[in-house]
Amino acid sequence: MALDAAIGIGEETAYGTAATSTIGYEGKADSWKVTKEFIESVGFRAGMQTARADRRNIVTMGGEGELEVDLLDVGAAALLSAIFDKHSFTDTANTRVHTFETSTTSGAPSFTAQMIRPTAEGVSVAYRHVGCVATEWELTAEVESAITLSATFDFQDVSHTTKLAEALPIVYPAEARAYDWTRTALTLTRAGVAVPLDVSKLSLSGDLGLKTDRRFLRSSALKKKPVRAAIPTYEGELEGEFTADSLKLYEAFVAGEVLGLRTDLIGLTPGTSLRFDLPAIQFTGESPEASPDELTTHTLPFRVLDPGTGQAAITATYTEPKPKAQPEKATGSPE
Template identity: 80%
Template sequence: MALDAAIGIGEEATYGTAPTSTIGYEGKADSWKVAKEFIESVGFRRGMQTARADRRNIVTMGGEGELEVDLLDVGAAALLRAAFDKYSFTDTETARVHVFETAPVSQSPSFTAQMIRPTVDGTEVAYRHVGCVATEWELTAETESAVTLNVSFDFQDVSHSSAPAQALPITYPTVARPYDWTRTAITLTRAGAPVALDAGKLSLTGDRGMKTDRRFLRANALKKTPVRAAVPTYEGELEGEFSADSLKLYEAFVAGEVIGFRTDLTGLTPGTSLKIECPAIQFTGESPEASVDDVTVHTLPFRVLDPGDGTPAIRLTYTEPKPAAPAKAMSTPDKE
C-alpha cells in the first residue's frame, strides 16, 4: 500500500554506480519500468513447432521512470539539479540559495533512484535504478492546486532486493511545505514595461535533447552515459482572462515580439522562495476565445528562447534554510 511505498534519489559520483544514501521525495505515481529485449533466432529446421526455447537471449535495455511531486519549499534541490544543466549555490547566515540554469553543455550528474514497493504480505522490495539521467521536465501551477514538478528519467540498469540491509537509507527534510497557487505570481514585460495578465494556469516544460541509446559492441549490454544530441526545447503556456491589458500580449504574438517572463513563489517555511526567470520568450499562439457561458479566455502558448547575450534561457533560484552543520566528533583527552 502507499503508506509503505517510498522513492528517493541520490547523486552518483560515477554513472551507474549507486551512492550510499538517497533523498526522499513524495512521489505521486510509480512509473519506473524496466525494458528487456529478446534476441531471437529462427531458421529452417525439421520438426520445429515455433521459436525454440534455446534460441532466445534476453538483453537488459535499461528503462524509464518519472518522478512526479508537489514542489516543496525545502528539499527539492536534488531533483532540480537533475533537470537543469548548470548548478551553483551560496550560503547566507540562515539560507542556502540554489541557482539552476540552462546552458550549452549539460553538467547535471546522474542519479540512483530507489523505489520501494511493498508486497501484499508486508515485505518491502527495494528496486535500485542506477544511471538515471533526466530527459524531460514539467512545472505546473494552477488555481486551487499545489505547484507540481514532474521529471522524466532514463536509467541504465535496475536490481532489486527484499533484504532490509540492501535498501539505501532515505532522508527527508524535517519540515517542508508545498508551494501552491496562492503564493504564485507571474510577471510579463514588453519592451521593459510590465503587462498585466490574470492567469489561472501556468506550465513550463523542457526537453533536454539527450541521446539515451548509447550502446556499442563492447561485450556489455549496458548503455553509456546519455549525452546531448539535439537542441533542447523549452516551452510553456499561460491561460487567463482576456482584458484590455492582455490585449498587448496578443499584439506581441502577432508581431512576433520577444518579451520577458518571470514567476515568483513564496514558501510557507520562513525564508523560502522560488523564482524562475526567462528573459526571452515568444508567443506561438493563439487568438482569444469567446464563450456563451464564461468570460473570454486568453491562452498563450510560448517558446523560451536563448536571449543571445550569454545569460541563461531559464534561471531558477531556489532558496531554503541553510542545512545544519554536521556535529563535530568529540575528542578523547590523552591520559597522562
C-alpha cells in the same frame, strides 16, 4: 494505498555507480519500468514447432521512469539539479541559495533512484535504478492546486532486494511545505514595461535533447551516459481571462515580439522562495476564445528562447534553510 511505498534519488559519483543514500521525494505515481529485449534465432530445423526455448537471449535495455511531486520549499534542490545544466549554491548564516541554469552543455549529474514497493504481505521490495538521467520535465502552477514538478528519467540498469539492510537510506527534510497557487506571482515584461495579466494556469516544460540509446559492441548490454544530441526545447503556456491587458499580449504575438517572464513563489517555511527567470519568450498563439456562458478566455503558448546576451534561457533560484535531515530506512522488510 501503498503506505510503505517510497522513492528517493541520490547523486552518483560516476554514471551507473549506485549512490550510498537517497533524498526522499513524495512521489505521486510509480512509472519506473524496466525494458527487456529478446534476441531470437530462428532458422530451418526439422521438427520445429515454434521458436526454441534455447534460442532466445534476454537483454536488459535499461528503462524509464518519472518522478512527479508537489514542489516543496525545502529539499527540492537535487531534483532541480537533475533538470538543469548548471547548479551552484552559496550559503548565508541561515539559508542556502541554489542557482540553476540552462547552458550550452549539460553538466547535470546522474542519479540512483530507489523505488520501494510493498507486497500484499507487507514485505518491502527495494528497486534500485542506476544511471538515472533526466530527459524531460514539466512545471505546472494552477489555481486551487499545489505547484507540481515532474521529471522523466532514463536509467541504465535496475536490481531489487527484499533485505532491509541492502536498501539505501532515505533522507527527508526535517520540515517542508508545498508551494501552492496562493503564493505564486507572474510578471510579464514587454519592452521593459510590466504587462498585467490575470493568469489562472502556467505550464513550463523542457525537452533536454539527450541521446539515450548509446549502446556499443563492448561485451556489455549496458549503455553509456546520455549526451546532448539536439538543441533543447523549452516551451510553456499561460491561461487566463481576456482583458484589455491581455489584448496587448495578443498584439505582441502577431508582431512576433520577444518578452520577458518571471515567476515568483514564496514558501511557507520562513525564508524560502523559488524564482524562475525567462528573459526571452515568444508567444506562438493563439486567438482569444469567446463562450456563451463564460468570460472570454485567452490561452498563450510560448517558446523560451536564448536571449543572446550571455544570460541563461532559464534561471531558477531556490532558497531554503541550510539542510537539516533525518535518515530513515524502509519498513516491513525482513533482515
